[in-house]
Amino acid sequence: MSNLETAPTERVCTPGQGQPGDVEVLEPRDVPLGGLRGMNVRRTLPQRSRSLIGAWCFLDHYGPDNVAETGGMNVAAHPHIGLQTVSWLFSGTIEHRDSAGNHAMVRPGELNLMTAGSGISHSERSTADTTVLHGAQLWVALPARARGIDKRFDHYAPPVTSGPGYTAQVFLGSLLGDTSPVETHTPLVGAELTLEPGATLDITVDSRHEHGVLVDSGQVTLAPDAGSGTILNPADLGYAAAGCSALRVVAGTEGARILLIGGEPLREELVMWWNFIGGSHEEVAAARDAWQATLDAAGAGPLPADDRYGLPDNEPEPPLPAPALPTARLLPRSQLPPLPAESATIQTTSATPPTKSATQTPPAHPTGPRETEVPEISDSIRVVHEPDAKRYAIYDGELLAGFTAYRLTARDEGRAFVHTEIDEKFGGRGLAGTLVAEALADTRDAGVRIVPYCPFVVAWLKKHPEFEDAVDWPAA
Template sequence: MSHAEVEVLTAREVPLGGPRAMTVRRTLPQRSRSLIGAWCFADHYGPDEVATSGGMDVAPHPHIGLQTVSWLFTGEIEHRDSLGTHALVRPGEVNLMTGGHGISHSEVSTPATTLLHGVQLWVALPDAHRHAPRDFQHHVPEPVHRDGAEIRVFLGTLAGTTSPVRTFTPLLGAELRLAPGATVTLPVDPAFEHGLLVDEGTLDLSGTSLHPADLGYVAPGRPALTLTNTATTPARAVLLGGPPFGEEIVMWWNFIARTDEEIRQAREDWAAASDRFGEVKDYDGDRLPAPELPTTRLRARGRVR
């Protein structure tokens, strides 16, 4: 693979969670690329000292047409949703929530958390399943070791291990840790496009140097990816992948739909406290209000805009 065939996407800083917002680095979506496979949203945050930042406190809010994937490096987050789920997000453990027709949830860092650091990811549901019922899954992947790399596969298949977590399109999600100077070549599905989000250290992806918060994009057609930790300190990254998502989506606030009208209806349902989204119990505070919709129609977008 040549240097030119790795596209480097840079993140922008945005506030998350309303009036008690923490700052996150958002890599997806952006104008140059809206999706990688069905992955349509990637926030990367920390390491943040909770005593300074205030931690995470995202009040109950709604979702439609997607799955949320929570993955932590450090800290602990309390998850509550309108299924009645009360779960903890911990490092090395994946929580996946399905909000097809409608779900709501809250996310709050626990009092024991002093350092908060992780990623929040969304997966767009394909048209045939975008009204799927609410669901929640939890999985603790066993680490796999290859050539100085430690790999935790939380979705899909990589390095001879497969996650049991159910998705509605083929996907890959894995945390990679590379020892200083290590090089690892990982066979991947050539039908997939991939994105490597660097968390710490400096990684060379097939000739392109990636630094923290960079995401290196690789188009379909490659049977393997070669990564090298060029630094004298450990490196860590999250590898995302999937076949190109062949549908256009309308994405606004916490909703993924296909038309402007569907988004406006979902907002109206949330504002009216409709049963569509259920109720998150035992959260100390009010629900997040929906922002105002634009006066112009929301436009659909696909893989590359």
């Protein structure tokens, strides 16, 4: 499955922190695929608070969807690097084609794992006989040593095992006495578990692994090492840190179906943008350029034999172009240095939405830099949330370049963005757009409502309708 967002946020994925015995509840955000009438997915990974569970770095949960209403899944050919895609269905069928020559049907209870390595492209479409589409799409990040491996495709139908009050299918790794033969490049586990009403299941797990429990249906209580339990509702993803040797899962009165994922924490820093995972911004940018080169070559005739991605055969639609790259190279939040004490006193000028006025100050995001006005500064652009000051600030190295300020709404359910400023010395570099994009994405991913009063924020949101589900527009 492609990430179909037209303005994907570049994320730096790093291992999170957690205390053994605690359960962190990650709630999903809705992401529409294919427009207003298209199918909707519930995305629980990545999030600002947690980008990885083991090497699992992406989780979309969808359905049950009436295909007659949503149109089902129809994702044309698109690229991947640095990851493996894991397709797992509860109902329906999806047709898979990829540039390694594989043509397969993804069916319920069967693992389909595609390894991108240094580059692959594939398409996914629900079949004409599918009436209800329901499943999950997950990505596994490849470690640096495996990101250059050859593309491949694996199919595995795990046996259904059972015990008191449960059935299980283990599609990756080992769990409940069963082991999947499918190769992984870091220690992983993945399984579907179905529990009868009120059933209690104690699962022995590797204490070196962190785990996630996604609730597909019903309700469960998750308790690492049989400690105090945390209730998980449908579409919740419960996270349990490494250090626990057992997970107790107790089903509610209606029973439950869950996906359990886990693995050793991946001690590598990864950059994820659109459908690419690499070790740096530059690596991802090069992958995007290579995909655009593939599209250009395909328009001129047969692809050369050494093309990085290739294209699936017999595609009914043209492949998806890549979105534009971010305007700045973003740094990991985990590596942000302490805020300089003097930075809060910097002089600023208001950032305003661009207009056609001939007398206006140059806008915060023109098409090119104003070379004579930009001082000698570092190349490190980063956005920092400063909740004590109720603002998001953007820095170039140690220099404060600007901020967007907000106030909390009643009951702290929303952030009302009231003012955005960029220092005039940093104008003409698109920093206002970068700042607002990061601030609003962080707000949305935290499950907090966006209330736009600032004219620049209003203008930005009108150009990015994918944020509409997170916005409460002020009354006129």
